[in-house]
Amino acid sequence: MRALTWHGKGDMRCESVPDPKIEDTRDAIVKVTACAICGSDLHIYDGVIPSMQHGDVIGHEAMGEVVEVAPGAASKLKVGDRVVIPFTISCGECFFCQRGYFSGCERSNPNREKAAKLWGNSPAGLFGYSHLLGGFAGGQAEYIRVPYADVGPIKVPDGLSDEQVLFLSDIFPTGYMGADFCEIKGGETIAIWGCGPVGQMAIRSAFLLGAERVIAIDTVPERLAMASAAGAIPVDFGKEDVYDRIMELTGGRGADATIDAVGTEADGTASFDSVIDRIKTATFMGTERPHVLRQAIHCTRNFGIVSVIGVYGGFVDKMPMGSAINRGLTFKMAQTPVQRYLPLLLERIEKGEIDPSFVITHTAPLEDGPDLYKTFRDKKDGCIKVVLKP
Known part of the structure; x- marks a missing residue:
């Protein structure tokens, strides 16, 4: 598949990488229909985020269509569901998840010991954002593997466009x-x-x-x-x-x-x-x-x-x-416990109280991503928010 990958400061590339596969009984694979470049992705672009590795697939604002579901997530999702994926990866069962502090999940970061050396303890794993936070492949790609898919993704009601709901993944919450x-x-x-x-x-x-x-x-x-x-x-x-x-x-x-x-x-x-x-x-x-x-x-x-x-x-x-x-x-x-806010914010969108798509200034194919990173970083061409369509 095609994906945006990091190769050092100021070096983002659109290249072919292996397709994601089911790795755990609670996984799902989502075909990405829309993703976005986040302001915090620019910290990666500028080389200030530690523990990045060459070839890492980046991006943590994504949504799309479920194309494969492992048995442990089948009670929540089915093939064909249209979903938004929170950038925080959360198990739903640990001390913090049970209290609604999903971004403090104790189980989702496999590199929690490394994170604890820097921060005293570890937050949840995040998509496309440093091996300190799990090294999970991100959503600026044609497909993404979603761990704990029975907890994270929220189904999108009929009648709402990708642009209206995509930002439930991060910037709206x-x-x-x-x-x-x-x-x-x-x-x-x-x-x-x-x-x-x-x-x-x-x-x-x-x-x-x-x-x-x-x-x-x-x-x-x-x-x-x-x-x-x-x-x-x-x-x-x-x-x-x-x-x-x-x-x-x-x-x-x-x-x-x-x-x-x-x-x-x-x-x-x-x-x-x-x-x-x-x-x-x-x-x-x-x-x-x-x-x-x-x-x-x-x-x-x-x-x-x-x-x-x-x-x-x-x-x-x-x-x-x-x-x-x-x-x-x-x-x-806090790093946002996205799942805590999703039902309320989706309801506000459905009621017409807010349409988050107002912030979009640039829409482009995935291949234009590397150039648009620079445009966004340099605040050129009136760029405020970039949405990519894999």
């Missing part, structure tokens, strides 16, 4: 979780850093949950225009001071909650500390560029919430913990 973490009860001001695909979902989710105002922070005109179209107040960090603008909008109090939808590769020229972050990572003196997280802390009101949904992989330094402690901030963060 992730953006919604970011807003959910903010404990919105109605009337709040929420500030969101990063107006990429996840940030766009977080903006709309905050409004769905009752936020009165959403402040959207970015510097890419197309992203800010999309955020503004949803009703957010755009703030271009290249043209105005973010802290000053948020304080102006909130009467000096700060946002009720803030969302970091950027993560490890924050812009390296926005401020002095972000320039230092870039120097540290370039000289192997640091692993992250956490300027956004620092700024979010300072812009959150006393006893507010900082929600972190951007990807971080290692150690984050120079955090203003004095500010957080003395002002009573609460931090909430």
